[in-house]
Amino acid sequence: xxxxxxTTEVDVLVLGAGPGGYVAxxxxxxxxxxxxxxxxxxxxxxxxxxxxxxxxxLISAAHRYEEMNHSDDMGLTADGVxxxxxxxxxxxxxxxxxxxxxxxxxxxxxxxxxxQGEALFVTPNEVRVYQGNEFNRYKFNHCIIATGSRPIELxxxxxxxxxxxxxxxxxxxxxxxxxxxxxxxxxxIELGQMYAKFGCxxxxxxxxxxxxxxxxxxxxxxxxxxxxxxxxxxHTKAKAVSAEQTDTGVTLKYEINGEQKEITADYLLVTVGxxxxxxxxxxxxxxIKKNERxxxxxxxxxxxxxxxxxAIGDVTAGPALAHKASYEGKVAAEVIAGHNSAVDYKCxxxxxxxxxxxxxxxLSETEAKEQGHTVAxxxxxxxxxxxxxxxxxxxxxxxxxxDKESGIVLGCQIVxxxxxxxxxxxxxxxxxxxxxxDIALTIHAHPTLGEMVMEATENALGQGVHTLTK
Amino acid sequence: AKRALAxxxxxxxxxxxxxxxxxxxxxxxxxxxTEEDVRSAVASQVS
Numbered sequence: 001x002x003x004x005x006x007t008t009e010v011d012v013l014v015l016g017a018g019p020g021g022y023v024a025x026x027x028x029x030x031x032x033x034x035x036x037x038x039x040x041x042x043x044x045x046x047x048x049x050x051x052x053x054x055x056x057x058l059i060s061a062a063h064r065y066e067e068m069n070h071s072d073d074m075g076l077t078a079d080g081v082x083x084x085x086x087x088x089x090x091x092x093x094x095x096x097x098x099x100x101x102x103x104x105x106x107x108x109x110x111x112x113x114x115x116q117g118e119a120l121f122v123t124p125n126e127v128r129v130y131q132g133n134e135f136n137r138y139k140f141n142h143c144i145i146a147t148g149s150r151p152i153e154l155x156x157x158x159x160x161x162x163x164x165x166x167x168x169x170x171x172x173x174x175x176x177x178x179x180x181x182x183x184x185x186x187x188x189i190e191l192g193q194m195y196a197k198f199g200c201x202x203x204x205x206x207x208x209x210x211x212x213x214x215x216x217x218x219x220x221x222x223x224x225x226x227x228x229x230x231x232x233x234x235h236t237k238a239k240a241v242s243a244e245q246t247d248t249g250v251t252l253k254y255e256i257n258g259e260q261k262e263i264t265a266d267y268l269l270v271t272v273g274x275x276x277x278x279x280x281x282x283x284x285x286x287x288i289k290k291n292e293r294x295x296x297x298x299x300x301x302x303x304x305x306x307x308x309x310x311a312i313g314d315v316t317a318g319p320a321l322a323h324k325a326s327y328e329g330k331v332a333a334e335v336i337a338g339h340n341s342a343v344d345y346k347c348x349x350x351x352x353x354x355x356x357x358x359x360x361x362x363l364s365e366t367e368a369k370e371q372g373h374t375v376a377x378x379x380x381x382x383x384x385x386x387x388x389x390x391x392x393x394x395x396x397x398x399x400x401x402x403d404k405e406s407g408i409v410l411g412c413q414i415v416x417x418x419x420x421x422x423x424x425x426x427x428x429x430x431x432x433x434x435x436x437x438d439i440a441l442t443i444h445a446h447p448t449l450g451e452m453v454m455e456a457t458e459n460a461l462g463q464g465v466h467t468l469t470k
Numbered sequence: 471a472k473r474a475l476a477x478x479x480x481x482x483x484x485x486x487x488x489x490x491x492x493x494x495x496x497x498x499x500x501x502x503x504t505e506e507d508v509r510s511a512v513a514s515q516v517s
Contacts, residue, residue, distance in 0.1 A: 339486070340485045340486050340488070341482075341485070342485060344478075344481055344482075344485070345478075346473070406500055408475070408500070431477065431478050432477050432478075433475040433476065433477065433500075433502060435500070
């Protein structure tokens with residue numbers, strides 16, 4: 001067989017096996033399509049291999065370590081608690097391995113063929129898949145582009161030995177003595193705080209006025225307080241200027257209020273955002289439209305301007321979140337199979353695994369007002385919840401935002417332990433068009449953190465039992 | 471524009487039946503669009 005001559009034909013070709021791609025492939029296969037997935041690296045994509053899963057694994061190890069050292073309040077004292085970081089890394093890797101193995105089995109079990117390599121569009125119905133310099137041709141009726149994103153590399157801070165992206169930060173062989181993080185978004189804060197809990201001296205350099213700029217100040221304040229306790233130094237309104245590396249460290253020059261400063265650390269972690277992987281696919285070759293940021297333009301059915309080509313996940317506009325990608329993957333697959341599916345959600349929850357954790361869904365109070373609502377809000381503090389106290393977790397609050405006239409729930413913000421799980425109820429409430437009363441009248445188990453959601457809605461109705469209203 | 475008050479499943483049903491849910495008058499609590507509302511909207515379109 002001459003390389004490059006062999007052509008395979010499939011119904012649906014999915015580019016990328018991340019949370020968007022593998023879900024799209026499975027749904028398309030469930031709907032009777034012959035599906036092939038092309039993946040250049042590991043099955044599971046960024047989320048499973050270099051994102052959500054490994055970061056959460058390391059964060060939970062860091063929390064466990066912190067609790068072992070700081071449970072004196074509850075009468076638990078431990079001496080000589082040690083961290084074997086190579087073992088932590090190995091454990092994290094088994095978690096990743098189990099999940100990526102699971103995705104592999106799911107693809108196989110659904111009859112989806114997996115091809116390793118890098119795809120390049122040749123025509124709107126054909127790609128070449130390269131493995132090194134060799135390639136095979138694949139023809140398809142429909143294609144779903146789900147090639148994801150990668151960390152932004154700043155020109156002044158090229159990734160290399162001591163200047164690292166989130167990818168390397170997740171796989172460091174040892175706990176660094178010190179680390180500077182450029183970018184106080186959720187990735188920078190999660191990873192920075194994790195290493196700080198393991199004893200690393202962490203400094204965060206954020207350009208805007210507050211870290212975690214997508215969240216309200218009343219939420220972020222709780223995280224700032226904890227970061228301080230964890231020994232993290234945060235510089236906001238600071239501008240990273242340049243870095244100089246040696247074999248053992250890196251010195252960052254930065255600017256605050258026009259003042260020049262510098263700091264030396266073992267590593268410089270740059271987490272200033274992500275860019276879509278749309279630059280090496282040959283999209284121009286077939287006329288697939290991108291915007292100036294490299295994001296592929298799609299309609300409400302994830303269709304690009306080229307009839308049979310779809311795009312989902314981080315390569316399209318919207319929050320770069322795994323659950324958004326998976327949702328779009330199902331929509332694209334269903335549309336290809338002839339269903340009249342569409343992207344039609346009212347809200348997407350976003351969560352940060354900081355300490356304390358943050359979760360938000362729907363509209364904030366400010367956004368609801370901007371959209372012309374007369375707003376009713378209700379808040380409930382962890383400090384007044386029995387379960388929170390029994391967990392020794394009394395920092396944080398649940399805030400519910402609703403339209404005052406109709407009582408319809410518009411949004412919810414939570415800061416505190418368990419927030420990422422607690423937010424699910426409010427996502428459902430918003431999708432269902434539930435009112436404050438609907439939630440207040442739903443019996444929540446006692447004692448649980450979930451009761452705070454019920455009580456926050458009662459407070460919004462002016463009927464809170466465990467809160468004294470002045 | 472204010473979006474119709476309807477659950478995800480009702481919104482999907484409307485789409486599958488080719489009904490623009492924004493044009494359906496909801497008869498449910500607080501103006502919620504029900505399955506019945508969607509189905510009768512289809513019937514009136516057909517007739």
